[in-house]
Amino acid sequence: MKRADKRTITVIMVAVVLIAAIPLFILKGAEFGGSDDAGSQVVESIEKDFEPWFSPVLESMLGRELPGEVESLIFCIQTGIGVGIIAFLLGRFVERKKWEKK
Amino acid sequence: MTRQQKKLFVLSIAFAAAFAIVPGANAMHIMEGYLPLQFCIAWGVICIPFLVMGFFSIQNKLRENRKNITILAMSGAFIFVISSLKIPSVTGSCSHMTGTGLGAILFGPGAVSILGIIVLVFQAVMLAHGGLTSLGANTFSMAVAGPFLSYGVYMVCKKCKVNRRVSVFLAAALGDVFTYCVTSFQLAVAYPSESGGMLASAGKFLAVFAPTQLPLAMIEGLLTTIIMITLENYAQPELRDVGYLEGK
Numbered sequence: 001m002k003r004a005d006k007r008t009i010t011v012i013m014v015a016v017v018l019i020a021a022i023p024l025f026i027l028k029g030a031e032f033g034g035s036d037d038a039g040s041q042v043v044e045s046i047e048k049d050f051e052p053w054f055s056p057v058l059e060s061m062l063g064r065e066l067p068g069e070v071e072s073l074i075f076c077i078q079t080g081i082g083v084g085i086i087a088f089l090l091g092r093f094v095e096r097k098k099w100e101k102k
Numbered sequence: 103m104t105r106q107q108k109k110l111f112v113l114s115i116a117f118a119a120a121f122a123i124v125p126g127a128n129a130m131h132i133m134e135g136y137l138p139l140q141f142c143i144a145w146g147v148i149c150i151p152f153l154v155m156g157f158f159s160i161q162n163k164l165r166e167n168r169k170n171i172t173i174l175a176m177s178g179a180f181i182f183v184i185s186s187l188k189i190p191s192v193t194g195s196c197s198h199m200t201g202t203g204l205g206a207i208l209f210g211p212g213a214v215s216i217l218g219i220i221v222l223v224f225q226a227v228m229l230a231h232g233g234l235t236s237l238g239a240n241t242f243s244m245a246v247a248g249p250f251l252s253y254g255v256y257m258v259c260k261k262c263k264v265n266r267r268v269s270v271f272l273a274a275a276l277g278d279v280f281t282y283c284v285t286s287f288q289l290a291v292a293y294p295s296e297s298g299g300m301l302a303s304a305g306k307f308l309a310v311f312a313p314t315q316l317p318l319a320m321i322e323g324l325l326t327t328i329i330m331i332t333l334e335n336y337a338q339p340e341l342r343d344v345g346y347l348e349g350k
Binding site for chain 2: 090093
């Protein structure tokens, strides 16, 4: 990879980490929300006595809300699948370039 | 609205939203059971032509060149990765990004609708995140509207001879913001507030989503740019086949 591009990517990565990490350090006492349904809170504030008319299939099967840690696990699996595909294909491209140069 | 006007419109929303007062909030999609049935059906029906167009677009691209499947798979995998990450934001809560910008730039907005709906179904079933009833609405906001804006912004930047990487950044970031604007609009249409109707509701929802989302939209733009730089370095033949780079 071109040296300039490597530098660009490093700079961008630092920027990304900063944007994500600074709120963590600056906002002491902020909850960084565990639940995913703030939209639902606003709906409930607009329409009193709101009841969702359908519940997610997994919740119906479990009979309860998905436990936080298990939800994290499944999100991890999702990330893993995505990264696996990207890394596999990218690895092939990198090797190909190396052999082409020969 | 011309594309240029659309871009300015979205920028103005983002700008206005940045100054809105904000209760801590996070969300990505409309949750299961939170959209009345008639809206679920309506948004679902609206999505169908886009999904059909997307399916044919993918079919054609693969027929042109079997190898396009690698970049297509990478775009889909990118959505998988990006939409699974919960990132803390300046408002004191976390949210997800969309990841559809990459596919929109490389394959056009149609194809991304198929990739997006796969991810949405995965999340709705496996994670109780988003929903099957709200699938139509979520598909429209994340897999149709967002990518269309990303593609439009990218094309406009290309015409204006903006630096290619800057256009990628803008396309991905604005697409992300637009997805959330559309989600707010979908909720506002379904739940107009008694005083002020739809507009007031839209404002409320935007105030909840947008400020949390803006730094995340920037992160999405930056990550999309990173992967584009990587692809430009290692996958030039594939990018030429797809039409992103000139020449054959």
